[in-house]
Amino acid sequence: MSGRWGLIVLPRTINDFDHSLLEMVKAHPKGGHVGNCWQCGNCTAACPVAEKNPTFNPRYFIYAAKMGYEQEVKKMKESIYLCTSCGRCTEVCPKGVDPSGVMEAIGTMIRKARS
Amino acid sequence: MTMAENLPVLVVGGGPSGLKAALDLAELDTKVILVEKRGELGGAPIRWKYKLLAPELRPSEEVMGPLLSSVESNPLVSVHKDSFVDACDGPAGNFRVVIGKNEGGGFVERRVSSIVVATGFEHFDARVDPRYSYGRAPNVIGINELEGMLKEGRVVGHDGKAPKRVAFIFCVGSRDRATNPWCCTVCCGVSIKQAIEMKELIKDVQLYMIYMDIRTMGQWEKLYWDSMEKYGINYIRGRVAEVYWTGEKLLVKGEDTLVRGPFEVLFDMVVLAVGIEPGPGTKKIAGTLGLQLNENGFLAPRHPNIHTESTREGIFLAGCCVTPMSIEESLAEGSAAAMAATKFARKVAPKVGV
Numbered sequence: 001m002s003g004r005w006g007l008i009v010l011p012r013t014i015n016d017f018d019h020s021l022l023e024m025v026k027a028h029p030k031g032g033h034v035g036n037c038w039q040c041g042n043c044t045a046a047c048p049v050a051e052k053n054p055t056f057n058p059r060y061f062i063y064a065a066k067m068g069y070e071q072e073v074k075k076m077k078e079s080i081y082l083c084t085s086c087g088r089c090t091e092v093c094p095k096g097v098d099p100s101g102v103m104e105a106i107g108t109m110i111r112k113a114r115s
Numbered sequence: 116m117t118m119a120e121n122l123p124v125l126v127v128g129g130g131p132s133g134l135k136a137a138l139d140l141a142e143l144d145t146k147v148i149l150v151e152k153r154g155e156l157g158g159a160p161i162r163w164k165y166k167l168l169a170p171e172l173r174p175s176e177e178v179m180g181p182l183l184s185s186v187e188s189n190p191l192v193s194v195h196k197d198s199f200v201d202a203c204d205g206p207a208g209n210f211r212v213v214i215g216k217n218e219g220g221g222f223v224e225r226r227v228s229s230i231v232v233a234t235g236f237e238h239f240d241a242r243v244d245p246r247y248s249y250g251r252a253p254n255v256i257g258i259n260e261l262e263g264m265l266k267e268g269r270v271v272g273h274d275g276k277a278p279k280r281v282a283f284i285f286c287v288g289s290r291d292r293a294t295n296p297w298c299c300t301v302c303c304g305v306s307i308k309q310a311i312e313m314k315e316l317i318k319d320v321q322l323y324m325i326y327m328d329i330r331t332m333g334q335w336e337k338l339y340w341d342s343m344e345k346y347g348i349n350y351i352r353g354r355v356a357e358v359y360w361t362g363e364k365l366l367v368k369g370e371d372t373l374v375r376g377p378f379e380v381l382f383d384m385v386v387l388a389v390g391i392e393p394g395p396g397t398k399k400i401a402g403t404l405g406l407q408l409n410e411n412g413f414l415a416p417r418h419p420n421i422h423t424e425s426t427r428e429g430i431f432l433a434g435c436c437v438t439p440m441s442i443e444e445s446l447a448e449g450s451a452a453a454m455a456a457t458k459f460a461r462k463v464a465p466k467v468g469v
């Protein structure tokens with residue numbers, strides 16, 4: 001239940017960590033602080049899109065991208081672009097991650113990987 | 116100065132807290148008898164060869180060096196290594212103590228005004244909890260053992276190769292009903308400090324901290340931030356169910372509670388953040404001196420918020436024998452016990468020969 005509010009996530013076993021997407025996000029001009037994230041969820045709590053749409057969870061997206069959880073990254077492709085770049089998450093983030101910028105970076109990197 | 120104030124103070128345990136108590140007493144012109152059960156002074160930092168101290172990663176010699184040399188060279192401190200307190204009787208202020216030497220080395224009798232107990236801690240023995248495969252699988256080590264490897268500047272597996280992927284497992288033998296329910300308070304910070312040192316030593320190593328909560332108290336928090344922000348160390352929230360040796364690598368099973376997904380990932384090395392628990396030396400001294408232990412086996416102070424005062428008059432407590440704590444706190448408790456012993460000698464000790 002923890003990733004997306006109101007959704008039941010089917011059990012699946014993680015067999016590896018893959019930080020290649022993380023490295024790409026870090027290299028993006030707006031994704032440089034992604035490594036600071038400690039998963040407090042303040043961004044998600046403040047996010048107006050997450051409030052309306054349970055599949056959109058910036059905290060969770062950051063984690064899935066960091067650890068390279070493939071299935072999660074795949075699912076993320078459909079909803080990451082829902083971000084309106086309103087910047088409320090960046091205002092509240094205690095670690096200076098700039099989650100709004102990171103959403104943009106993850107979106108860009110996923111798009112690049114697709115093409 | 117009265118004769119009574121000339122009676123020495125007995126300090127039991129030669130770790131950071133006992134050394135600090137002994138040194139402060141000697142610097143207040145009080146004679147000290149320091150009894151240490153092992154063959155060397157210094158306690159855990161010397162025994163386990165700490166290289167750098169949390170939180171600022173300063174060399175441990177900066178703290179331990181001057182402490183050890185001042186105690187060893189001070190004419191007012193009589194050091195008894197390889198020794199133990201065999202018996203204690205008489206009134207507070209004028210205790211009669213018998214000090215024995217290990218392996219039948221004989222006994223001496225002394226009169227002391229008061230006693231400082233600073234018998235410290237032992238590490239949780241991870242063999243007690245078989246899920247970690249400690250002592251059975253290769254490349255599963257404790258944070259205590261890693262300290263020595265870091266000091267040597269050589270962190271390698273049993274095959275002599277530097278590990279590429281390492282998991283630190285937090286709260287081993289801590290915060291667990293099956294073993295010890297308390298938090299050892301320093302092993303989060305110590306593990307993170309070690310991960311940073313490992314990253315400095317092996318540039319391409321990937322590090323994963325598997326934790327329930329990160330408890331880097333006070334300004335130790337900086338270690339946690341730096342580990343993520345400057346060293347790219349990964350954090351996985353969960354508790355490990357099993358470590359299994361495949362014949363080549365260590366399979367670590369747990370649940371990543373942030374994605375609600377079980378993980379089974381291979382590692383080259385697993386480091387266990389083994390907890391702090393009261394050792395047999397603390398139990399023994401409690402028996403000899405008639406001190407109370409609390410339900411966890413630590414020495415119980417008379418009042419839970421005032422560590423220095425034991426349950427017996429004229430006997431003072433300091434350091435990890437009371438509760439888990441850092442070196443900075445152990446030193447402060449050593450000083451506090453020295454102050455309490457000094458006050459006590461002035462107030463209560465019989466004014467012999469005046």
Ligand SMILES: Cc1cc2nc3c(=O)[nH]c(=O)nc-3n(C[C@H](O)[C@H](O)[C@H](O)COP(=O)(O)OP(=O)(O)OC[C@H]3O[C@@H](n4cnc5c(N)ncnc54)[C@H](O)[C@@H]3O)c2cc1C
Pocket residue numbers: 127128129130131132133150151152153156157158159160163165167168169170198199200233234235236237238258259262301305308391394395396397399400433434435436440441442443445
């Ligand atoms: C792996 C590890 C790394 C750590 N690193 C840090 C760090 O970086 N920074 C930090 O602040 N803290 C650190 N700590 C905590 C630190 O080790 C303790 O705070 C400190 O050692 C406590 O000092 P102490 O004198 O109370 O006990 P100890 O160091 O345990 O010393 C007690 C002494 O008493 C002796 N003794 C025991 N029983 C008897 C007896 N009956 N008679 C005579 N002698 C006896 C023992 O042999 C020992 O020499 C670390 C702890 C661990 C586990």
Ligand code: SF4
Pocket residue numbers: 043046047048049050058082083084085086087088089090099100103
């Ligand atoms: S910038 Fe995007 S992720 Fe951040 S609060 Fe706004 S919609 Fe949510």
Ligand code: SF4
Pocket residue numbers: 036037038039040041042043044058059062092093094095096097098099
């Ligand atoms: S608020 Fe910041 S630190 Fe907290 S989960 Fe969001 S990005 Fe991470």
Ligand code: SF4
Pocket residue numbers: 285286287289290297298299300301302303304328329330388390
């Ligand atoms: S200090 Fe950290 S690792 Fe040690 S018991 Fe407490 S929470 Fe667990």
